[in-house]
Structure formats: C-alpha cells, structure tokens
Amino acid sequence: MPKRLLEQLVQVLGPKVAKSNTKFRKAVRADEFMPEVIDAIIRYLGLAYLKWPSATEMEKLTRKFERKTELPNIQGAIDCTFVKVRVPQREADCYFNRKWYVSLVLQAVTDSDGVFLDISCSLPGSVIEKRVLRRSRFYEKVQSGANLSEPVLTINDGFRLSPYILGDAGYVLHSWIMMLIALNLSYTAAERLFIERQIRGGICVECAFRILKARWRILVVGTSSDIS
Structure with missing residues (x-):
C-alpha cells in the first residue's frame, strides 16, 4: 500500500x-x-x-459501457474469483474450490472501468457461482427492484429493454443477466460480432480481479488469520 x-x-x-x-x-x-x-x-x-450508482451516475455508466461494447443499457459485469485463506477448523472440505485449494468465493459487479459497484465474500470455495449470486445482497436488491430496474429503453420498433448485467456461463439466465457466449466457428459474422461485443463488456470484471490481486497479494498467497 x-x-x-x-x-x-x-x-x-x-x-x-x-x-x-x-x-x-x-x-x-x-x-x-x-x-x-x-x-x-x-x-x-x-x-x-462501495455503493450502487445513483440514477445520474448510472446514466453515465451505461453510456461508457455502450461506447465500449455498442450494446445498450448494460449496468455492470458480474463474476466470481477465489480468495485464498487458511484451512478453517470446521467444515474444511467445503472450502476446497475446483482448483484444489482452500478459499472463499468473492463475487463482484463492476463498471466498464473495473470499478467495484458491489461485492460479496462470505461463502466457502466449493459454492458455485449461481448459488453465490442467489445468496448475495445484490440478488436481494435486484429482486426487490432496488437495482437493475431503471431506466427501461425502447429500441428496435418498440422493444422495451430493461437494465442488465453481463455474466459468464456459471450463471443462470435471468431477464437481468445476459450470459456471455463462447465464440464458435459455426456462428455467422453478425453473431460473432455480437459475441465479441459481449466479451468486451464482460472482461471488465476479470481485469478488475487481476488488478485487485496484483495490488493486494495477500488475496493470492492467503491470510494467516482465522476466518471463523
């Protein structure tokens, strides 16, 4: 620091x-x-x-996402990463993640610049992304209408597009999550262009994680503190 x-x-x-x-x-x-x-x-x-943007701030945020991706009304990108911790005394097996080390799961939503808008970091490493989301404060706020409710844009001959975030294949499709699609040679040129635009937006949260771990190496090497 x-x-x-x-x-x-x-x-x-x-x-x-x-x-x-x-x-x-x-x-x-x-x-x-x-x-x-x-x-x-x-x-x-x-x-x-660390707070969800106001309506005025969100308008600027969505415009920046649109300049980056050419996709309208994106309000964030969501993903999870692992934070290495010391083996807890109880229920240690639950903390082993798919990469075979002990961790907590850090879920984050960022803007197009990689600024954190919301985080959740309390569940053990074995919990998968879609369950982390459902047990997070962010999910509760979306369900209550506090987040991702405004503005609703009218595009393409009257289609009403609500705000949404970008998330990878670890998440379940919701009306407010656009899942990133893996590129495939079978797609048409137009489909590949759309997927590439998605990826440009979704990668923002991955870059934020890299910067976070580069700055705070304890998240990579692990803390000696007792997380219980």
Whole structure:
C-alpha cells in the first residue's frame, strides 16, 4: 500500500479504533493491528466508496459501457474469483474450490472501468457461482427492484429493454443477466460480432480481479488469520 494512502486511512480510522494507554503498557497504534482496522474500513468507509450508482451516475455508466461494447443499457459485469485463506477448523472440505485449494468465493459487479459497484465474500470455495449470486445482497436488491430496474429503453420498433448485467456461463439466465457466449466457428459474422461485443463488456470484471490481486497479494498467497 502506498505510504500516502496508509496515512490517509490512519487519519480517518484512527479515532474509530484507537486504544488507550494504561499504566502498564502503551497503546498499539491504528496502523499496527489489522483485524480491527479492516473491520473499521468496512464499517466506516465501505458504504462511502462501495455503493450502487445513483440514477445520474448510472446514466453515465451505461453510456461508457455502450461506447465500449455498442450494446445498450448494460449496468455492470458480474463474476466470481477465489480468495485464498487458511484451512478453517470446521467444515474444511467445503472450502476446497475446483482448483484444489482452500478459499472463499468473492463475487463482484463492476463498471466498464473495473470499478467495484458491489461485492460479496462470505461463502466457502466449493459454492458455485449461481448459488453465490442467489445468496448475495445484490440478488436481494435486484429482486426487490432496488437495482437493475431503471431506466427501461425502447429500441428496435418498440422493444422495451430493461437494465442488465453481463455474466459468464456459471450463471443462470435471468431477464437481468445476459450470459456471455463462447465464440464458435459455426456462428455467422453478425453473431460473432455480437459475441465479441459481449466479451468486451464482460472482461471488465476479470481485469478488475487481476488488478485487485496484483495490488493486494495477500488475496493470492492467503491470510494467516482465522476466518471463523
């Protein structure tokens, strides 16, 4: 982490997690203990920086997606990745993922620039993508109409197109998820063009995961903390 960013975090979070000195020992500074600091980041900064866009912000977001893909009304790209963790004491088998190491599943929705709009990271590595989605806060918000409900565009001789996100074959088709299609030589030129446009949008979340893991190597090598 850059020193400047660390200093900013300590300045904002220090008062929230600060300990008091005692007669016997001097208090540990905010930048010297991790679990409390991470909890404070989630509690006090999470909603400020990780939130679903407002209507005005979403209008700009969908325009950027359309410039990238030439497809209208895309509001995000969704995917999952694995976050390596220490083997838990209970139900360890559930945490082995398909790549044969112990992990949690991180689900994320990003915009066309790879900025995270929503995340969920609490389920063990063996849980498949479609089940991670159904058990996430994001799914609840979509079902309640809080997310992916507006605007509805009228295109192609009156067809009404609701907002949607792009997701790979690990997801189940919904009215609000357009599943990415693998390229195949049997497709026509027009079909291949459409699929290529899909892929340009869907790859945004994959790039976001790569940047995240390059910046925070602990997500790759694993944490020594007890996740239970």
